[in-house]
Amino acid sequence: MTSAIPLRLYVNGDRYEIAVEPRRTLADALREDCGLTGTHLGCEHGVCGACTVLVDGQPVRSCLMFAVQAEDSSVRTVEGLAPDEERLHPVQQAFWENHGLQCGFCTPGFLVLVAGYLEEHPDAEEAELREVLSSNLCRCTGYQNILTATMCAARAMRGEELP
Amino acid sequence: MKPSPFEYVRPRTLTEALAAIAEDPDESKILAGGQSLIPMMNFRLARPARLVDVNRVPGLAGLASDGDRVRVGTLTRHHAMEHNPLPGPLGGLLRRAAAHVGHLPIRTRGTFGGSLAHCDAASEWCLVARLLDAEMTVRSQARGTRVIPAADFFQAVFTTAMAPDEILTSIALPALDEHYRTGIAEFARRAGDFAIVAATAAVRVEEGLVTEARICLGGVAEVPLRSAAAERVLLGERWSPELVTAAAEAAAADCDPPGDAHGDPAYRRDLVRALVPRALGLDARR
Secondary structure: OOEEEEEEEEEEEEEEEEOOOOOOHHHHHHHHHOOOOOOOOOOOOOOOOOOOOOOOEEEEEEEHHHHHOOOOOEEEOOOHHOOOOOOOHOOOOOOHHHOOOOOOHHHHHHHHHHHHHHOOOOOOOOHHHHHHOOOOOOOOHHHHHHHHHHHHHHHHHOOOOOO | OEEEOOEOOOOOOHHHHHHHHHOOOOHHHOOOOOOOOOHHHHHOOOOOOOEEEOOOOEEEEEEEEOEEEEEEEOOOEEHHHHOOOOHHHHHHHHHHHOOOOHHHHHOOEEEEHHEEEEEOOOOHHHHEEEEEEOEEEEEEEOOEEEEEEEHEEEEEOOEEEOOOOOEEEEEEEEEOOOEEEEEEEEEEEOOOOOOOOEEEEEEEEEOOEEEEEEEEOOOOOOOEOOHHHHHHOOOOEEHHHHHHHHHHHHHHHHOOOEEOOOEEEEHHHHHHHHHHHOOOOOOOOO
């Protein structure tokens, strides 16, 4: 048995001083040690994408990274998308308005994936966004509404009128 | 679905990394991108006692042109390969191959060298390395540096010519001149899945004649398979779509693919026949 080692994580701008075993995945550390249960764990082997978070701005599967590897990195989870208590992130707003979620289990992963991508690539076109969305699984198979929501979010983030 | 306990070591230099793995080579694993190793650990198919995390070792990532070669650092992420600025047929091949590797959140972490060292039969990078006769530079504390050609490097599924105390540090690829046509085509049932069959090609055509031919197939053998039969059909002949079709037929006839739930041998041969022309930009469907 290896013992817990002290670790400093920066998540959504907050500092967390935790102690974890090296085998603790980033996903488990976020949920169990930081109390941020918005990140969901589906398959735990990198296929479903429910646990997607941004590490230094890049989307990663948090089940395929150990928490110790994220030391001193900047992590962003679904809890860190909305700008404040009153407003949703444009991607969250679009998912709400377009019924982009059914059971909601995969939603945090899709929100983080799409928000991260659109913030870096505001001019992304549909084919490119479909390719990005293929990263994650929705077992309700609500992909059409997820795509519609993503396209609406892209337009909103570019400041365009919505149809 | 949680890894078994391990000791975590995070060296700051390659020398430290080599020393850490030399202490117990058989029970240690190098952690690079972790996109294959960590799933195997989560399933407890792999239970290393020690992980040596090389992600913060400087100097192991990036591409550098070196005369008639391009040197790829082992820790170069798939995402960086996908957006590499190399001009010419090599840069194009690497960008297209990278786009086939998993999905975006896998490509941001997974590494070129990690993929080669893992040696999955379906890996695009193993195919490209064998296609271009890449040279792998590996290092150990005990024996220093040695260079292993791709033809010797890939030995069997998940098995390379590297010793347990060695680290793959860089990979040399030939800088292809503008006469090369390169490409990759693969078939998988879902976007981002492992390919059932993949084909890569690098064919040099000058004044209408094929002066060099390289065809490499994945999913038809334990390790990437150079199709000598297809290459013989092409070499020295006049370039034409019919010639490529003949080469694809030769590649399909010459290989002896395995059968499994994803496809029986005849189906995989059909895929070879379809994918070799597609890898060279000739698609019967277009």
